[in-house]
Amino acid sequence: MANAESNYYIPHGSHWPFVGSIAVFSLMVGFSNYLNGASWGTYIMAFGLLVLLVMLFGWFGAVIKESESGNYNKQVDVSFRWGMVWFIFSEIMFFAAFFGALFYVRVYSLPWLGGEASGAATNSYLWPGFEALWPLTANGPGEIGGEFKAMAWNGLPLVNTIILLTSGVTLTWAHHALKANHRGQLIIGLALTVLLGAIFMALQGFEYYEAYNHLGLTLGSGVYGSTFFMLTGFHGMHVTIGAIILFVILIRCIRGHFNPEHHFGFEAAAWYWHFVDVVWLGLFIFVYIM
Amino acid sequence: MSTTTADEHHDDHHPSGIMRWITTTNHKDIGTLYLWFSFIMFFIGGFMALIIRTELFEPGMQFVDPQFFNSMTTMHAIVMIFGVVMPAFTGLANWLIPLMIGATDMALPRMNNWSFWILPFAFAMMLSTLFMDGGGPAGGWTLYPPLVLQTGDAFPFVIFAIHFMGMSSIMGAINVVATILNMRAPGMTLMKMPLFVWTWLITAYLLIAVMPVLAGGVTMLLTDKFFETSFFNAAGGGDPVLFQHIFWFFGHPEVYILILPSFGVISSIIPTFARKPLFGYSSMVYATASIAFLSFIVWAHHMFTVGMPLAGELFFMLATMLIAVPTGVKVFNWVCTMWRGAMTFETPMLFAIAFIILFTIGGFSGLMLAITPADFQYHDTYFVVAHFHYVLVPGSIFAIIAAVYYWLPKWTGHMYSEFWGKTHFWLSTIFVNITFFPMHFVGLAGMPRRIPDYALQFSDYNQIATIGAFGFGFAQIIFLGLVIATIRGGVKATDRVWEGAEGLEWTLSSPPPYHSFTTPPNVKGEWNWFTHQHYETVKTRS
Numbered sequence: 166m167a168n169a170e171s172n173y174y175i176p177h178g179s180h181w182p183f184v185g186s187i188a189v190f191s192l193m194v195g196f197s198n199y200l201n202g203a204s205w206g207t208y209i210m211a212f213g214l215l216v217l218l219v220m221l222f223g224w225f226g227a228v229i230k231e232s233e234s235g236n237y238n239k240q241v242d243v244s245f246r247w248g249m250v251w252f253i254f255s256e257i258m259f260f261a262a263f264f265g266a267l268f269y270v271r272v273y274s275l276p277w278l279g280g281e282a283s284g285a286a287t288n289s290y291l292w293p294g295f296e297a298l299w300p301l302t303a304n305g306p307g308e309i310g311g312e313f314k315a316m317a318w319n320g321l322p323l324v325n326t327i328i329l330l331t332s333g334v335t336l337t338w339a340h341h342a343l344k345a346n347h348r349g350q351l352i353i354g355l356a357l358t359v360l361l362g363a364i365f366m367a368l369q370g371f372e373y374y375e376a377y378n379h380l381g382l383t384l385g386s387g388v389y390g391s392t393f394f395m396l397t398g399f400h401g402m403h404v405t406i407g408a409i410i411l412f413v414i415l416i417r418c419i420r421g422h423f424n425p426e427h428h429f430g431f432e433a434a435a436w437y438w439h440f441v442d443v444v445w446l447g448l449f450i451f452v453y454i455m
Numbered sequence: 456m457s458t459t460t461a462d463e464h465h466d467d468h469h470p471s472g473i474m475r476w477i478t479t480t481n482h483k484d485i486g487t488l489y490l491w492f493s494f495i496m497f498f499i500g501g502f503m504a505l506i507i508r509t510e511l512f513e514p515g516m517q518f519v520d521p522q523f524f525n526s527m528t529t530m531h532a533i534v535m536i537f538g539v540v541m542p543a544f545t546g547l548a549n550w551l552i553p554l555m556i557g558a559t560d561m562a563l564p565r566m567n568n569w570s571f572w573i574l575p576f577a578f579a580m581m582l583s584t585l586f587m588d589g590g591g592p593a594g595g596w597t598l599y600p601p602l603v604l605q606t607g608d609a610f611p612f613v614i615f616a617i618h619f620m621g622m623s624s625i626m627g628a629i630n631v632v633a634t635i636l637n638m639r640a641p642g643m644t645l646m647k648m649p650l651f652v653w654t655w656l657i658t659a660y661l662l663i664a665v666m667p668v669l670a671g672g673v674t675m676l677l678t679d680k681f682f683e684t685s686f687f688n689a690a691g692g693g694d695p696v697l698f699q700h701i702f703w704f705f706g707h708p709e710v711y712i713l714i715l716p717s718f719g720v721i722s723s724i725i726p727t728f729a730r731k732p733l734f735g736y737s738s739m740v741y742a743t744a745s746i747a748f749l750s751f752i753v754w755a756h757h758m759f760t761v762g763m764p765l766a767g768e769l770f771f772m773l774a775t776m777l778i779a780v781p782t783g784v785k786v787f788n789w790v791c792t793m794w795r796g797a798m799t800f801e802t803p804m805l806f807a808i809a810f811i812i813l814f815t816i817g818g819f820s821g822l823m824l825a826i827t828p829a830d831f832q833y834h835d836t837y838f839v840v841a842h843f844h845y846v847l848v849p850g851s852i853f854a855i856i857a858a859v860y861y862w863l864p865k866w867t868g869h870m871y872s873e874f875w876g877k878t879h880f881w882l883s884t885i886f887v888n889i890t891f892f893p894m895h896f897v898g899l900a901g902m903p904r905r906i907p908d909y910a911l912q913f914s915d916y917n918q919i920a921t922i923g924a925f926g927f928g929f930a931q932i933i934f935l936g937l938v939i940a941t942i943r944g945g946v947k948a949t950d951r952v953w954e955g956a957e958g959l960e961w962t963l964s965s966p967p968p969y970h971s972f973t974t975p976p977n978v979k980g981e982w983n984w985f986t987h988q989h990y991e992t993v994k995t996r997s
């Protein structure tokens with residue numbers, strides 16, 4: 166509730182969005198120059214990252230302060246909710262592009278290269294003898310990236326699945342505790358979730374190490390390597406971001422933020438975490454098992 | 456609550472000068488920024504078009520080298536789509552949606568600021584590539600691999616600029632959805648919303664659904680070029696055609712992103728000047744929703760010639776033709792709205808009528824292109840260029856211009872000059888046809904698109920097109936002058952501005968107060984588009 170005259174709350178102006186643009190702009194320009202072979206690009210990137218961190222602290226800091234001083238009314242809360250829902254929807258569509266690529270490769274392009282359907286001529290003229298098998302020959306008819314072994318689903322990935330699912334449970338427990346105003350359980354549940362997230366990331370790091378060093382599986386291992394690393398890599402990036410968000414929420418909980426009725430920050434982080442969880446299930450099924 | 460009151464005061468004493476615009480969270484300020492950005496980009500993109508048309512005035516190579524020519528066609532498209540039409544619509548959304556639904560502002564005002572302030576940075580990055588080693592991107596705005604992977608230093612900048620624009624669009628769209636779903640005044644039910652609001656709600660949904668897919672696709676281009684992936688490399692098991700699928704899964708909904716808000720604009724203007732309620736309000740809503748749904752399952756009509764399985768060709772042909780049905784419903788409804796209306800022809804109405812006729816021509820050529828065997832002939836010819844320019848220039852751009860004439864008195868508090876408005880209209884309408892109509896003929900005769908040179912027999916029509924293009928370009932200078940003149944002064948506009956205007960925005964003063972509705976108006980009664988009852992707005996508190 167803003168004040169007696171108005172039913173609306175409008176935040177005052179802010180320079181943080183502009184600062185954010187400078188940050189992202191620097192990151193992109195720096196990275197582009199780096200990719201074009203200019204090593205000084207990394208300095209511009211470092212600058213961009215620094216500005217980005219300052220922006221994130223400043224912007225979220227302002228929002229948290231406004232929220233904690235009770236400025237936000239019900240309507241603001243609902244706006245935030247819609248904002249988060251649609252943001253997560255956009256993230257789902259981002260992953261959909263990569264899943265789509267995976268399905269297309271498996272259902273169409275590889276079989277065609279192997280001579281099926283309209284691919285007969287391509288196969289016999291360009292790559293006679295190429296057999297479309299997944300994942301054995303998925304480094305393609307040009308055998309790009311050399312021999313590799315696929316990542317088995319029943320080792321680390323299975324452990325990681327269990328870890329991530331468990332983290333969903335601990336997070337839900339923390340949420341119930343918050344609603345029942347059991348601050349102790351809230352903090353334990355949340356801390357466990359962050360910890361499980363960190364273990365997941367560590368294990369995935371280890372998995373990548375194994376892939377590169379013992380399986381011969383790299384980003385360059387044909388289309389199997391492309392889809393494997395891009396899907397799991399973007400997912401890992403999202404886990405990292407989600408864990409950082411949850412960590413911030415944990416600190417806020419320790420500082421006594423949120424109450425049983427008013428805790429959208431917590432819920433948004435939880436939604437994000439569950440989204441990351443569900444994407445992992447998709448990965449586990451379609452990238453590892455099938 | 457003392458803190459909040461401080462905030463309110465903050466708003467009243469917003470910073471002045473450049474800082475006002477950089478830090479603003481006000482929907483009108485941000486709308487204005489979007490519209491000016493779009494206007495500036497319109498002249499930049501237009502300048503590029505004139506370079507293209509100059510080179511094409513005669514066969515043979517005259518003024519520019521082929522590489523630069525190709526980067527002009529690529530950049531012209533990117534600027535016009537991402538820099539002109541999309542920001543203009545977002546600007547209109549910012550200005551109008553809160554006014555139309557009786558809100559004080561957008562739902563997420565700071566994010567609103569960021570969506571805008573990304574654009575100048577993204578386009579600085581995009582345009583700077585023209586001066587890099589290897590020139591700007593020259594493989595077409597569709598960015599097909601493997602050709603686009605030959606781009607020089609510009610390549611990563613182009614990819615990241617697209618990511619950046621995508622962030623802006625997604626944030627802008629999220630804001631629109633949150634605003635419409637959460638900020639409506641009491642009594643403003645979904646089926647009472649003006650169609651501009653409806654069409655934008657659906658457009659925003661499309662944006663959130665497909666911009667991330669484009670981001671994913673261009674990310675794969677980036678990793679294919681720099682990180683050894685094989686998404687689009689057949690030797691690695693991938694397929695260049697995969698990129699086309701990803702691109703057009705974004706691309707076809709994108710063309711509806713470029714037209715749906717225009718439908719909303721036209722649906723506002725026609726009833727006002729026909730002095731009749733919109734014919735078939737609810738069928739308009741359902742038609743818009745059907746178009747949006749269908750737009751997700753027609754993308755491969757851009758790829759009929761890549762060698763898809765027959766079942767695919769058939770499916771995409773039939774699905775595409777299906778879109779003509781809801782589109783036809785819209786055109787039918789607009790015509791029926793005018794039927795036996797008490798019409799007057801002020802400038803916005805003229806542009807709206809031209810929109811209906813000329814957009815429909817573009818829809819018809821679209822239907823021709825949708826016929827797979829026919830498209831085998833038309834694909835990548837000037838016929839396609841004629842098609843999309845008919846839907847985009849006298850379509851999207853005319854609707855944006857109509858919207859500006861229609862709401863400019865509301866925004867500025869001054870009436871524009873009807874004389875210069877009509878002059879602008881007639882010059883634009885005549886020249887747009889001189890420019891684009893002949894392209895149908897050269898296209899059917901076999902002139903390919905995206906080339907700097909052509910066979911002798913195409914000369915006449917190309918010369919006509921070039922003359923038209925210059926005429927159209929110069930006519931827009933009248934528009935610029937008119938807008939500036941109207942902002943600076945003129946006859947005072949009334950609150951309602953147009954005798955037949957309906958909707959909440961007309962209940963506010965012209966120009967409206969800095970914060971639109973500080974208390975939600977009460978949209979009472981059984982008002983709807985059929986019974987044509989006026990809004991009764993009651994200030995719940997003074």
Ligand code: HEM
Nearest residue numbers: 710713714756757779818821822824825834835839843846
């Ligand atoms: C009845 C409605 C429509 C139909 C049936 C239709 C059909 C088509 C088809 C089949 C093509 C591909 C032609 C080819 O490349 O061989 C095409 C291209 C195109 N259409 Fe449409 N279209 C329609 C409406 C629109 C609208 C409303 C817009 C935008 C406002 C639009 C913008 C475009 C653009 C930009 C291209 C060319 C893309 C490129 O290759 O660069 N179309 N259309």
Ligand SMILES: [Cu+2]
Nearest residue numbers: 707710756757
């Ligand atoms: Cu299309």
